[in-house]
Amino acid sequence: MSEVIEEVSSGDNAAIQLINEAKEFSQGLPAYFQGCLGNRDIDQNYHVISVFGSQSSGKSTLLNLLFNTSFDTMDAQQKRQQTTKGIWLSHTREVNTNQGAHTDPKSDIFVLDVEGSDGAERGEDQDFERKAALFAIAVSEVLIINMWEQQIGLYQGNNMGLLKTVFEVNLSLFGKNSKSAAPADATSKKHKVLLLFVIRDHIGVTPLESLSDTLTTELEKVWKELSKPDSCKDSSIYDFFDLKFVGLSHKILRADKFVEDVKELGDNFTVSENNENYLFKPEYHHMLPLDGWSMYSESCWDQIENNKDLDLPTQQILVARFKTDEIMNETLEKYFQGYETETQNVIDANDKDKLIDLLSTIKDNCTDAYDEMAGRYAKKVYLENRTKLLSKINARFAETIEFFIHATSSELLDSLKKFVARDNDKSISFNDNLLKVSAEISKSFNNYLTDFKEKDLIDDASTTELTTKFNKFLTKKQNELRDARVKAIISQFKKNMTFAIKDNVISLLANPTVDVWDKVMTFFNSRMDELLGRYSTVNENGERISDFEVGFTPELNNTIYTRLRYIAWSVLNNTVHDYLKEDTVVGILRDKFENSFRYDENDTPILWKDEQQIDNSFKVARSEALEIFDMLCIARKSDGSEIIPDVNIDDVEVEDDMGIYHLERFAHIINEIQKEKISRQFKKQLNMCVIDAKRSIITTTTH
Numbered sequence: 001m002s003e004v005i006e007e008v009s010s011g012d013n014a015a016i017q018l019i020n021e022a023k024e025f026s027q028g029l030p031a032y033f034q035g036c037l038g039n040r041d042i043d044q045n046y047h048v049i050s051v052f053g054s055q056s057s058g059k060s061t062l063l064n065l066l067f068n069t070s071f072d073t074m075d076a077q078q079k080r081q082q083t084t085k086g087i088w089l090s091h092t093r094e095v096n097t098n099q100g101a102h103t104d105p106k107s108d109i110f111v112l113d114v115e116g117s118d119g120a121e122r123g124e125d126q127d128f129e130r131k132a133a134l135f136a137i138a139v140s141e142v143l144i145i146n147m148w149e150q151q152i153g154l155y156q157g158n159n160m161g162l163l164k165t166v167f168e169v170n171l172s173l174f175g176k177n178s179k180s181a182a183p184a185d186a187t188s189k190k191h192k193v194l195l196l197f198v199i200r201d202h203i204g205v206t207p208l209e210s211l212s213d214t215l216t217t218e219l220e221k222v223w224k225e226l227s228k229p230d231s232c233k234d235s236s237i238y239d240f241f242d243l244k245f246v247g248l249s250h251k252i253l254r255a256d257k258f259v260e261d262v263k264e265l266g267d268n269f270t271v272s273e274n275n276e277n278y279l280f281k282p283e284y285h286h287m288l289p290l291d292g293w294s295m296y297s298e299s300c301w302d303q304i305e306n307n308k309d310l311d312l313p314t315q316q317i318l319v320a321r322f323k324t325d326e327i328m329n330e331t332l333e334k335y336f337q338g339y340e341t342e343t344q345n346v347i348d349a350n351d352k353d354k355l356i357d358l359l360s361t362i363k364d365n366c367t368d369a370y371d372e373m374a375g376r377y378a379k380k381v382y383l384e385n386r387t388k389l390l391s392k393i394n395a396r397f398a399e400t401i402e403f404f405i406h407a408t409s410s411e412l413l414d415s416l417k418k419f420v421a422r423d424n425d426k427s428i429s430f431n432d433n434l435l436k437v438s439a440e441i442s443k444s445f446n447n448y449l450t451d452f453k454e455k456d457l458i459d460d461a462s463t464t465e466l467t468t469k470f471n472k473f474l475t476k477k478q479n480e481l482r483d484a485r486v487k488a489i490i491s492q493f494k495k496n497m498t499f500a501i502k503d504n505v506i507s508l509l510a511n512p513t514v515d516v517w518d519k520v521m522t523f524f525n526s527r528m529d530e531l532l533g534r535y536s537t538v539n540e541n542g543e544r545i546s547d548f549e550v551g552f553t554p555e556l557n558n559t560i561y562t563r564l565r566y567i568a569w570s571v572l573n574n575t576v577h578d579y580l581k582e583d584t585v586v587g588i589l590r591d592k593f594e595n596s597f598r599y600d601e602n603d604t605p606i607l608w609k610d611e612q613q614i615d616n617s618f619k620v621a622r623s624e625a626l627e628i629f630d631m632l633c634i635a636r637k638s639d640g641s642e643i644i645p646d647v648n649i650d651d652v653e654v655e656d657d658m659g660i661y662h663l664e665r666f667a668h669i670i671n672e673i674q675k676e677k678i679s680r681q682f683k684k685q686l687n688m689c690v691i692d693a694k695r696s697i698i699t700t701t702t703h
């Protein structure tokens, strides 16, 4: 592949072909950096300089001499030896200065040599020439524009023409953000590029000043004539560029002076103190750490090559985003290695302090590593991703903390059950007590979380989430306990009511009197009052404060109260209707009749004297029995009113076998058909009784 690092031999510092003839960007850049920097972290302490100018104008020769690089140069003997086209990059820390041939410039310098073909000669290569120049402007702090002295003033295609095009495209690509073309971390200085005109074979007849005046005038004219985007219509060349001019003597004719001139130029790349000609001004720097620069320059090239909009601040943000993302992920990967096992061990040991220590260490390691590596990128992006990093860390922690507190929270939830189970305190209602204990449990849970919160190991959102989850369980537990208690109250009441009714109401109905329903209702009501009264609240003097209170909310109290009353009525309804079946009623009537017919006031059997006596007694006894019969058919109180339950099915939720009754049907115990049947049966029995009685007279008289 083309990205093989090609080394050239003459100088000490090898070069890499950054962009090849096929206009591909080298993938070998990180390896190249690694090779020349080792593990040195130079952050932003480096400079980028490029050269641009006609073919064979001595560019590579100058760079090699100035920076001890080894760019390919044309051999003086073999005229026009083709050097490899492309953009070459070389690293150097050696500058040729008046202090010495290999002066350390204090910063690492990356030198870009554009090796083109002469655009004037080969039309199709103008494209490369232009793109290379654009690229050089986009990624460099200083762009050397190399030209022969005799080219100056001759407005010809090679230099000014190319510059015009480059300025134009540069403006359309970068210009729109010219006012904010500051480095991405928004230092107030505006980003600029230094255009350093190096005039070769400067003989000295025309002084440098007048040459630079000529060039400046030309450049300003070019700038004026540029078609500029609206956003920078009124801009001047100085909004984007600083201009500087240097003359170099003839390399062959004045070789000594040439070397001196080069050394002086070298001084201006190295000596920053008290040197007003120092060339690397801070506002030229892109403020990217070197490891971001390779990505930045690649995307610049990509944009230029693909004619996409090239927008420097955006590029820098993109680079920052990519790099800080990468750093964030690497950091997480590194410090969360083995996280599951490590935390699981601590969770198993249920050691809270150890968990807090462990998580704190992981978090500190992550943020320290991230800050160190990512802190150099655009501050906004660095901070954005820092927040992201923290939320990723917190998300992992929240999971762990949830696992960890699981045991504790189930313990807490169980304690609610236990507490309520041994709750015999009558001074506080069941519900208030439930809430009180719940609040204590909630507090314990929150306290438990606070320790993690204090160390900033769990964020507000996760805290809320965990607390909400816990409270949901707590509420569920509360409801379970409430339901259980309601169930217990109901089943207790139902049992008591059933016993009472079965014993008493049936015995009342078995020997009915005319006011049997008065008696039944009196019993029923008093029993119900008594049983419900067990749930009344009594103060210390034994006075009732409320009639019915099972310790829940007033609403729930009401519901249960109604439900219990409904149950009582159901039990009564079932008992009465089940008991007063046809045969039972016939039996009751016969008993009633016989008691009256066959026994006197002292319960002594009557000895019949004559049929008249039998007939009279029969009439009385039968009418008494029939009166009772009426009472049993429809339940009425002695004032004649039908008995109607005071709780409607619609007032309660009945979910079990409580039995459903109808308010109007309650009192209607025996219907017309049944009544007929019972009457017939009863008549038969009466007749038997009468016949028996009459036989007894005969027997008596026979004796």
Ligand code: GDP
Residues within 6 Å of the ligand: 054, 055, 056, 057, 058, 059, 060, 061, 062, 072, 073, 074, 075, 076, 200, 201, 249, 250, 251, 252
């Ligand atoms: P490049 O194509 O611009 O990189 O030019 P080179 O550095 O390869 O040099 C092209 C030719 O110009 C070589 O033969 C050099 O020896 C010669 N050369 C280099 N510098 C100078 C100079 O300052 N003056 C003159 N007259 N010739 C030079």
Ligand code: MG
Residues within 6 Å of the ligand: 059, 060, 061, 071, 072, 073, 074, 083, 113, 114, 115
């Ligand atoms: Mg060259």
